[in-house]
Amino acid sequence: MATFVEGPVRVTVPATSANLGPGFDSLGLALSLRDELEAEVLPSGLVVEVEGAGAGTDGTGVPLDESHLVVRAMRAAFALMGEQPPGLRLACHNRIPHARGLGSSSAAIVAGVVLARGLVAGGQLLASDEALLELAADLEGHPDNVAPALLGGFVISGREDERWYAVRAGVDPRVSAVVFVPPAGVETTVARGLLPDVVPHADAAANSGRAALLVAALTGQPEHLLAATRDWLHQDQREPAMPETLALVRALRADGVPAVVSGAGPTVLAFGAGDTSELEARCPQGWQCHALAVEPEGAVLG
Template structure:
């Protein structure tokens, strides 16, 4: 029978941006906004405390996403605790395309493993990542949230894979966050079932170029972030987002829809003060670094 550690365990998990233009459901990048969470085993019951982003809208029971991820990880290790306390300090905006749900899932599985004595032997990093991607349904945000940095991910032979690639140190990012969100399911519902072969070919070429641009040739970022598959198709759900993307790109700025939107991500390579000055009224703007470290337990 598994035993549990005494005292709370703490983790931080980064925000993420997926797709990055043409890398639909396969490319993701960790960003320097981090949620902080704490959990401990109780004799019985469930206590969920939330402050910060999304605090007014998330449940405080077993349906809370972090709790669900923890339960799944405990099942993987064959150990369900008698009770739990979870405390969340959320910084990552919810329903904005910055990976808040993936951060919650990754935090949950990492916290659960840390609460089980010998958890590293019961659940490897690969097993936890596989579980987290299963829970999310796609790996493009989960992978950088778990591993950090720039990650290429997908599914092969019934398992998820994640390959980290280095990012040129000159690359920075600015995110423009609108005041209202768009649910991922709504954004995905706008995508067509089929695309022209020429568009798919063009998109795959730009995705390959994007890997080269981010890893060492950022002068190609504007061309490399061109998308044919999902951004314009989602415009009905986020017209202001696409309008901002077009304005920035017309001025030579490599701007994309972050994940399923409606946040806009713009890449820079030097002083980003001119970009932060482009923030629309009532939107928030964050000048961020590429986060090389994924989910991290705090001592």
């Protein structure tokens, strides 16, 4: 039987940007914008507190019951370790915008599995990092966001022989990012629903080549980022759901800026180097702009 840790445990989890143009469902990058969460075992009941993103009190906020995504992830991780606590308190301070393509759901899932492991004495022995990656990717359905949220940095991920894999790669220190966040979100299910079931072989081949180039560009040759971030498979196809996003991507790229749709959108991510003030000045009216670094650390328990 599991022994639970007394007192609260805390975790911070980074935002992530997946796809990065041609790396559809396989490439992801952790960014220096973090959610902070705290959890503790109670004698009974469930208490969920939310500040920041998702804290709406008019019916627009995230649920404050067992259906809360962090709670669901915690329950799954507790089940993996063979025990459920009698009660829970969860407090979330959310800085990652919701439904914007910056990995908020993956951050929630990763936070949940890491918090649950941290609340169980000897949790590292009961649930390894590899087991948490498997569980988090199963819950999310794909690994491109959960892998960098858990591991940090730049991660290549996928599925092989019925198991998820994630491989970290270094990032050139000259690489930074600016994200342009629109006021309204787009649900991932809507964005994915716009993608065709079949793509031309030439487009798939072109995307494969650019994805390979993107790994080289991010790890040591950022001068190739503009060419390396060209996509044929998913960005233009999502334009009906986010026309302003695609317009900004095209305008930035026309001026030589390596810009992409972040994840399923509608946030735009633009790679920069050094001073990004001119790039930040391109932020459309009503949008939010954040200059971010590549975050080398994933989920941090402490």
